[in-house]
Structure formats: C-alpha cells, structure tokens
Amino acid sequence: MVNHTATSVVTIERFIIEQERLHPEATGELSGILYDMALAAKMIANKVRRAGLADILGATETANVQGEIQQKLDIFANDTIVKAMDHGGRLCAMASEEEPGIIQIPDGFRCGKYCLLFDPLDGSSNIDVNVPVGTIFSVVQKITRGRHGEMEDMLQPGRRQVASGYVIYGSSTMLVYTTGQGVHGFTLDPSIGEFLLSHPNIRIPDEGRYLSVNDSYEGQWDEPTRQLMRKYRGLEGGRRPLSVRYVGSLVADFHRNLLGGGVFCYPVNKKNLNGKLRLLYEANPLAFICEQAGGAASDGTRRVLDIHPHELHQRVPLYIGSKRDVDLAVQTFAHRSELVGA
Numbered sequence: 001m002v003n004h005t006a007t008s009v010v011t012i013e014r015f016i017i018e019q020e021r022l023h024p025e026a027t028g029e030l031s032g033i034l035y036d037m038a039l040a041a042k043m044i045a046n047k048v049r050r051a052g053l054a055d056i057l058g059a060t061e062t063a064n065v066q067g068e069i070q071q072k073l074d075i076f077a078n079d080t081i082v083k084a085m086d087h088g089g090r091l092c093a094m095a096s097e098e099e100p101g102i103i104q105i106p107d108g109f110r111c112g113k114y115c116l117l118f119d120p121l122d123g124s125s126n127i128d129v130n131v132p133v134g135t136i137f138s139v140v141q142k143i144t145r146g147r148h149g150e151m152e153d154m155l156q157p158g159r160r161q162v163a164s165g166y167v168i169y170g171s172s173t174m175l176v177y178t179t180g181q182g183v184h185g186f187t188l189d190p191s192i193g194e195f196l197l198s199h200p201n202i203r204i205p206d207e208g209r210y211l212s213v214n215d216s217y218e219g220q221w222d223e224p225t226r227q228l229m230r231k232y233r234g235l236e237g238g239r240r241p242l243s244v245r246y247v248g249s250l251v252a253d254f255h256r257n258l259l260g261g262g263v264f265c266y267p268v269n270k271k272n273l274n275g276k277l278r279l280l281y282e283a284n285p286l287a288f289i290c291e292q293a294g295g296a297a298s299d300g301t302r303r304v305l306d307i308h309p310h311e312l313h314q315r316v317p318l319y320i321g322s323k324r325d326v327d328l329a330v331q332t333f334a335h336r337s338e339l340v341g342a
C-alpha cells in the first residue's frame, strides 16, 4: 500500500482505489458503496451546516426552502443516503435507524451482494445547540440466496462486517472508515468539495485520557458498574484518573476517544434495560473501527463483534475505546456475581 504522508493531497476516491488494489479479487462494488457514502455525507453536511439558519431563511424564503431546511434533518439524512445508494447496483437491501423494517432495492434497479445498515444522523437532537452529530454505517455481505436482501442478511454478527465508518459533522466534517486494512480519516475541504486524507492509519492509545459516561444515571447502576466508574476516576484500584468528557453525541464522544485515547460507556439503566445504543448500526460499526485501530469494544461481558443479533433495532450496553480501559470493564464485570450483593 502506498504510504501517504499528511502533506500529500490524497482524495478519498484515490485512496479507495489504492486500497482496492490490495484485493485482486475486488470487483469495485465495495469501493462504489464508499464513494456513494462520501457523496451522501457531503450533501448532509451542507444541510447540517445551514440548519441554524432555518429561522432566518424561513422568514424571507419561500415555504419550500424553509420546509426543506426545516424538514427534520435526520429524515433528510435518511432519504439522502437511501437515494444515493438504492440505484448503484451494489446493495441488495438497507436498514436504517429511521425505518422499522428492511429497505428493499426498488424494482428496476439491479441488486448487488452487499447490505448497508446505518444511523443517518445520530444525536440529531443536539443540532439546535450546535453540538457535533454524526452518520454511522456498516456493510455486510449477503449470505442468503435470491436477489433481494432478507432479515437473515442483516442479523449477522459484527465480525462479518466488510466495511464500516462514520461521518462527524463538527468543526470540520470528517469521514472515518475501515475495510479491515486499518482506520483512515478524511477531512472535507469545502472549498473544493473533496474529502482529503488527513488521518492515515489512526491508532487509539492503549490507555485513555477520557471517560465518557452520563453519570446522571449513577443511582440506576448496579454495584459493579459503580465500582468500575470509581476505578476510572482513580478513586479505587490505584489507576490514573480519567478526565470526564461527555458530549451526549455518540460519534463526537467516540471520535475524541479514538484520536486521544479514552473509553465511552453506556451501561444499562432503569430506562434502558439493554443499554440505549443500537447493536447493528451503532455499536458494531464503531467496534470494527475501534478494533482496527487497536482498541476494544464490549457489552461488559462479550466482545461486541461476537454478539449474534436477534432483532434489527436491538440495543446493547457499550464499553468502547482504549483496550486497557475496556479490559478493566470486562474484568470488573467478570466478578459481578461476587459484587451484586455488595
């Protein structure tokens, strides 16, 4: 693989082609999915950037513009991704956080050998206060016979992913993805409308600096969870305390920890008995990226990528980030039975 330095100007399209060359058997279909996702990301970024202007533009513009801009952005993001993907002939079906069932490829369009699962705009409630939001996506290969994708194709364990990625719409728009050959980050240069390679071969530090958790739920956690948070905070077990950074937007919290080292935790609580985050299009894609960057992801007892899904929108507790920090969670919960009575 060509070794790029941060100074060389490499577009995401060029990088994808170079990566494809690592796989002589590649047909270019997976590359096409990544191209189309980059296009959808640019269109979503353009809308997210202007979301705050809705009130101003809405007063002077026709209802159409106001309607378009004020249309719920996560619905816009969902439709943008579906329309960017449904006619390329690379997918046999899609699944979205925004839609209850499988999204089939319309008749008249060719079906391909991949399925796309995605959260079109995670954390969208943060848009009104200008907090970064994100798109998360996962790609698996079809395993059933026949033309169209089926639920069985969607309900595969995360270790079967062939690609995953996220887009963070923050101070800049970045697309980060893996195809199992490391993790690579691209920053959108709005002046030319291109994603340029800015973070080749991202590696997450073995031990983190940050703890991301919403501890307003502390009263709802069990004792092992509370003990784990005491350890992360350096109050027990003698480890260096982590600084707490919690944005409340998964992609923003994950991205900061990926680059700087840290652990994101979403334990079960009384409101979310299985955790809050979705396995198929949030935990799995980020877990694939995290492991490819040298980190880890667990539900507290199982490796996230080994969990066998039983439902499209199933939720999962999530501990993801620097390997030593995630291992501490798994070790702490391994003694859960001894601690529950504590």
Ligand code: P6P
Residues within 6 Å of the ligand: 122, 123, 124, 125, 214, 248, 249, 250, 251, 276
């Ligand atoms: P809480 C946003 O609504 C989201 O789905 C994730 O992006 C974020 O990590 C989480 O929920 C925040 O949940 O319960 O802390 O507000």
